[in-house]
Amino acid sequence: MQRYQLYINGEWVDPASGAWLDSTDPFSGDAWCQIPRGGAADVDAAVEAAHQAFASGPWPRMSATQRGAILRQLAALLEANAEHIGRIEQRDNGKLITEVLNQARGAAQWFYYYAGLADKVTGQVVPMPNPETLNLVKYEPLGVIAAITPWNSPLTLTSWKVAPALxxxxxxxxxxxxxxxxSLLEFARLCGEAGLPPGVVNVVTGYGAEVGEPLVRHRxxxxxxxxxxDAAGQRINEIVASDLKKVTLELGGKSANIVYDDADMEQAVMGAVAGIFSAAGxxxxxxxxxxxxxxIHDxxxxxxxxxxxxxxxxDPRDAxxxxxxxxxxPQFDKILSYIDIATSEGARCIAGGGALTGEGFGQGQFVAPTIFVDVLPSMRIAQEEVFGPVxxxxRFKDEEEAVRIANDVQFGLAGAVWTRDLHRAMxxxxxxxxGTVWVNNYRATSFxxxxxxxxxxxxxxxxxIxxxxxxxxxxxIWVTTQPKRKNPFVMGG
Structure with a gap:
């Protein structure tokens, strides 16, 4: 069984706890590798290494063009190692091998894009009412960024953060x-190979309470x-607010896929399937x-x-x-509990509705693709994020009711509209x-x-951008071109 180490300051190190956690294959249930059980001491070491790399290292002092060149090298390594990292990630999270390999290749494209964008961030000279004053606006990096990512698309969602940050x-x-x-420890290896200076990228693994919270709180x-x-995101927001740190939160959703009566039904059906059953929801x-x-409901x-x-x-390894x-x-159990909730509320299940076991389903951590009809907007199954194939x-009567139902949730991540009428779509x-609305498609993203x-x-x-x-x-930055000050007691004098 492979045993990984933490990646701190460009080196592979054991966790201070001396403890490791088993990572299991969601299909077979077998432990296949071990990851370090990091803690506050490891977080402190990683953050201090990052801080030193920012305060006195070469990375922020390089020209943006030089940084871009290194990020292009990292992108090329990601591209060359996409299949290797993709298969590792697939074994960790159980996604379809075809999707994970595409995501691994796509991660490289994020680094290519931001490598090219690195030296396109330009400041400006702002016109001033006083002709003897010059104002320059420039943009500078923040410092140490904590990137905390979930289990469903680790490499992809980390690339979304790390590529622009670097x-x-x-x-x-x-x-x-x-x-x-x-997969992210494998990514760290490529960072070293690409020539990123020590401390610029660090990876600390472990539980949220033992690693995540000390990282968020670190001064x-x-x-x-x-x-x-969203609950974890709210907690993080509350913590960082006390220290006035900046934050980016990409949280949950309960997205509405709206199909009007003039839509191409075949395409809309495929879009509905892709929207909820891809990646098992x-x-x-x-x-x-x-x-x-x-x-068109029936x-x-x-x-x-x-x-x-x-x-x-x-088997997700089968193409x-x-x-x-x-x-x-835990997610498997949560999904099944929501199926029970939906049934108890009066929704009618017409497909799926439970776990799948037996030959071909490995350890049985499968939920059948489930469809509920007769759902009312007020039901929990229509309000709360299940994060599974449910x-x-x-139903809706007209455009006004469709929009009212779609917006009547606490989330607002995405949505889609299916219609042949451009006016109706817009x-x-x-x-x-x-934040994202698809028209006659679903689940498209781009760097x-x-x-x-x-x-x-x-x-x-x-x-x-x-x-x-x-x-x-x-x-x-304010620069005066005035030869000498006339009246120091008057602003601009």
Whole structure:
């Protein structure tokens, strides 16, 4: 069994506790590697290393073009090692091998993009009312960034944070989920190979209470970038607020997939399936609420049910598999509890509705793709994030009611509109309280465009030019060209 170490200051070190945690394969249930059980002492060592790298190391003093060159080298290494890291991550979180390999290759593209953007962040000269005054605005890195990432897409969601943070000249300490740390320790190895100076990237693994909280509270951390549940995000926000640290939070969702009566039904059905059953529903942007116009409700549900019941479920290492296991046992139990809640509230289950066991389902950490109809907007299954392959189907009469139902939740991460009418599409998109709206597609993302949420779905944006701004602070420099001061007691005199 492989035993990993912590990556601190460019070196591989044992945890101060001398303890390790087993990482298990969600499909087989077998422990396949061990990750360090870090603690406060390890966090302190990593943050201090990062602080020294920022305060006196070469990274923030390099030209942006030099940083970009190193990030391009890291991107190339990620690209060359995508299959190796992807297979490690797949074993950790149980996602489909096809999706994880695509995500690993996609992570390289994030570093290519921000490598190119590094020297495109420009300041400005601001016109002043006083012609003898020159004002320069420039952008500087924040310092030590704490990047805390979840188990569903470790490498991808870490890239969303680390690539812009490094391009901006910051240094980072990464805290992965204790369930899925191996791929990020492999990523750390590539950081060293790419030529990133010691201390610029550090990885400390372990439990949230033992690593995450000390990291968030550390006095030298300038910003926390977190992806995870809204309750944990709220807790982090409360902690950093006491120290006036900056924060980016990409949290939960209860996204609405709205299908109007003039939509291409076949495409919309495929979009509904992709929205909720891809990744077994374990994605923040999942289209977990399907809103169907009354006139197409029954026909759409019948077609949707047929597609779902024909899905290939099983070993995620098989390229033909379409739905894999749930990544962790606590999440598996949570999903089943929500199925019970939905049933008790009066929702009617027409597909799935329980665990799958037996030959082909490994240790049995599978939930059948589940569809509930007769769902009311007030039901918990329509209000709370399940984070699993569970779809709530709701009816609506017209555009006004569709928007009202879609917005009547505490989240606002994403949503989609299916229609052939451009006016209807844009009218709806403009009124949805969501950070991302897809029209006649679902679950598309890119490093070129911002992603983030309204309401309890988060703070700040990841992706595009917006993301690098999240890791910079603004400085205004005033220069006088006036030969001598006339009246020191008057402002500008």
């Amino acid at each position: 391009a901006a000249g910051n240094v980072v300490v990464i805290k992965p989920s204790e369930f899925t740390s191996a 030298r951390v300038a910003k926390v970038a977190f992806t995870g549940g 374990q994605t923040c942007m999942a289209g977990s609420r399907l809103l169907l116009q009354d006139s 026909a759409f549900v019948a077609r949707l049910r047929a597609v779902v019941e024909d899905a290939r479920i099983g 033909q598999t379409q739905i894999g296991p749930i990544a962790t046992r 779809l709530s189907v709701l 009218w709806t998109a403009d009124r949805l309280q969501a 070129t465009t911002p992603f983030g949420g309204y309401k309890r779905s988060g703070i700040g944006r990841e992706g595009g 917006d993301a690098i701004k999240e890791y910079l602070q603004t400085k205004s």
